[in-house]
Amino acid sequence: MRETKEKRGVAFTIFVHMVLIFLAFLCLFFFYILIINSTRDHYQIQKGFSFLPGTHFMENLHNVLNDANIPVVSGIKNSLLVSVGAAVLATYFSALTAYGLYAYDFKLKKPAFIFIMLILSMPTQVSALGFVRLVEKMNMMNTLWPLFLPSIAAPAVFYFMYSYIQASLPMELVEAARMDGCSEFGTFNRIVLPIMKPAIAVQAIFTFVQTWNTYFIPALIISDNSKKTLPILIASLRSADFLKFDMGKVYMLITVAIVPIIIVYLLLSRFIVAGVTLGGVKE
Amino acid sequence: MKGRSGNKGVSYAKWGYIFIAPFFIAFFIFQLIPLVSTIYYSFFEYYRSGLKIIGPNPVGFDNYKALFDSDFLKYMGNTLILWISGFIPQIFVSLLLAAWFTDLRLRIRGKQFFKVVIYMPNLIMASAFAMLFFALFSDNGPVNGFLMSAGIIDKPFRFLSSVVGARGLVALMNFLMWFGNTTILLMAAVMGINPALFEAAELDGCSHLQMFFKITLPMIRPILVYVLITSMIGGLQMFDVPQILTNGNGNPNRTVTTIIMYLNNHLYSKNYCMASSVSVILFLICAVLCIGVYFSLNSGDDGMGGKKRKKKKGGVSV
Numbered sequence: 001m002r003e004t005k006e007k008r009g010v011a012f013t014i015f016v017h018m019v020l021i022f023l024a025f026l027c028l029f030f031f032y033i034l035i036i037n038s039t040r041d042h043y044q045i046q047k048g049f050s051f052l053p054g055t056h057f058m059e060n061l062h063n064v065l066n067d068a069n070i071p072v073v074s075g076i077k078n079s080l081l082v083s084v085g086a087a088v089l090a091t092y093f094s095a096l097t098a099y100g101l102y103a104y105d106f107k108l109k110k111p112a113f114i115f116i117m118l119i120l121s122m123p124t125q126v127s128a129l130g131f132v133r134l135v136e137k138m139n140m141m142n143t144l145w146p147l148f149l150p151s152i153a154a155p156a157v158f159y160f161m162y163s164y165i166q167a168s169l170p171m172e173l174v175e176a177a178r179m180d181g182c183s184e185f186g187t188f189n190r191i192v193l194p195i196m197k198p199a200i201a202v203q204a205i206f207t208f209v210q211t212w213n214t215y216f217i218p219a220l221i222i223s224d225n226s227k228k229t230l231p232i233l234i235a236s237l238r239s240a241d242f243l244k245f246d247m248g249k250v251y252m253l254i255t256v257a258i259v260p261i262i263i264v265y266l267l268l269s270r271f272i273v274a275g276v277t278l279g280g281v282k283e
Numbered sequence: 284m285k286g287r288s289g290n291k292g293v294s295y296a297k298w299g300y301i302f303i304a305p306f307f308i309a310f311f312i313f314q315l316i317p318l319v320s321t322i323y324y325s326f327f328e329y330y331r332s333g334l335k336i337i338g339p340n341p342v343g344f345d346n347y348k349a350l351f352d353s354d355f356l357k358y359m360g361n362t363l364i365l366w367i368s369g370f371i372p373q374i375f376v377s378l379l380l381a382a383w384f385t386d387l388r389l390r391i392r393g394k395q396f397f398k399v400v401i402y403m404p405n406l407i408m409a410s411a412f413a414m415l416f417f418a419l420f421s422d423n424g425p426v427n428g429f430l431m432s433a434g435i436i437d438k439p440f441r442f443l444s445s446v447v448g449a450r451g452l453v454a455l456m457n458f459l460m461w462f463g464n465t466t467i468l469l470m471a472a473v474m475g476i477n478p479a480l481f482e483a484a485e486l487d488g489c490s491h492l493q494m495f496f497k498i499t500l501p502m503i504r505p506i507l508v509y510v511l512i513t514s515m516i517g518g519l520q521m522f523d524v525p526q527i528l529t530n531g532n533g534n535p536n537r538t539v540t541t542i543i544m545y546l547n548n549h550l551y552s553k554n555y556c557m558a559s560s561v562s563v564i565l566f567l568i569c570a571v572l573c574i575g576v577y578f579s580l581n582s583g584d585d586g587m588g589g590k591k592r593k594k595k596k597g598g599v600s601v
Binding site: 009012013016017019020023024026027028030033034037045046048049093094096097099100101103104105106107108109112114116117118119120121122123124125126127128129130131132133134146149150152153158184188209212213215216219220230231234235237238239247250251254257258261262265266269270272273276277 | 295296297298299300301302303305306307308309310312313314316317318319320321324376379380383388389390391392395396397398399400401402403404406407408409410411412414415416417418419423425426428429432459462463464467468470471512513516519520522523526527530531543546547550551555558559562563565566569570572573574576577580581
């Protein structure tokens, strides 16, 4: 009796592992083909599928970086600039807002909090039309500013910061800093920010990745080739006459757009996976 | 919310306003003004005809009438189908994985590895991922090459010319991009359940299955509601994947055109009447869903509720 139960347990464990391996395979396989194909030249790719890498990695990379129609180098630069800008603004100002709502008592405190909670998941697409018109009026079309300045108001980042600050900032610390003559801004910058470092790091990564990947709004604002970010370049590749393209180059451009993120993710994965729900679980 | 200050007769209230000001100013400029002007334009005749700009002339609700006479409802339906066909496998697989990962009797090897791998697609640039799928599943792409050399099919299957193929690819991509994220959120919720409940159930001789349906599911209901609503909002925003996969035309026969793709087309052709009325409808739906998110985060005291990808719930009570 006991033995059959154990056997069934073993069979079930094996089944579970098979499902997990299948899902992991699904997640990895496409990226595996991507990497393989980015190392092969157009002719090899057309000839058929292979599990083994080719020898044209550097050649493809060189071709992608030097294509006059797809300014990849400036694309990487623009994407980096916008993503870093958004990450810095979103984390700093969200922490500031969270601290403001946590540490001070004022009349509009509760309404302000409820308001942010209500707009927490409101997509920015709903006001895209007004946003583009506004950017036109501000003479900021074809500039990178409108792609990261709005990150100052990031409700989702705020919410994370607020939860974190609630769990980890004792008000006694703030009061002690005041006693020592620290100004309110000084207290925030020198006492509160360092305590919030883990939350800031996690949110900086998420905001960076999200901005790095955004396509909809940037595509409406940017039309100038030298200002395009990577997602817009990828989209322009798709709208070009696809069959005329060197496929090695196509795969290489996709690689350039996503592999840096994958590498950073793998290096920080423990931290990032934990960060998805940081503070939400009682230890 | 517990804030204590000003206990020495000094009022710090103004600092509260100063600290939250940048957020609200940025919100006002970059989100509220655009939203109000979008709503405003939806009541005007305002579009480009050739090189001429017509309007803006007030037309009342005519734009909305025109909108519902157009293919808007069809695109609404497309969006719903694409979302559901990705969401059902996603929630099913995520629940299963969350239950397995948190089951201590089940000794899973390489748990961390699996978690890292399944979460990875969530961070991938959706447009690049769609471009990759387009290249892989094109008529003479590697997937067809592989299927033919394995003898499964004789001639290439034209994924992007068949309704099921194109919709299936979008659903598959959405599934791959989101099931890891949902799994991690659900896992956190399951781990937040008081272990004593499971211990008691085990003593009473409950099976895995009974425990899952009688304890786990009811206990994580708030976060399930949360996942459902945020996923719906995400589904309404669906754009990058179908746009790049079909080059913006939503073919075959515009069966993968989503609402945002429709909005995008009108924004490009500077047809502000249509663009603004689509936006307003979308805003109204999202507003209802946002109220749902608000209540799902503020209901229940099991302390967990994260937004897709990046947050967890405030007010963790110990």
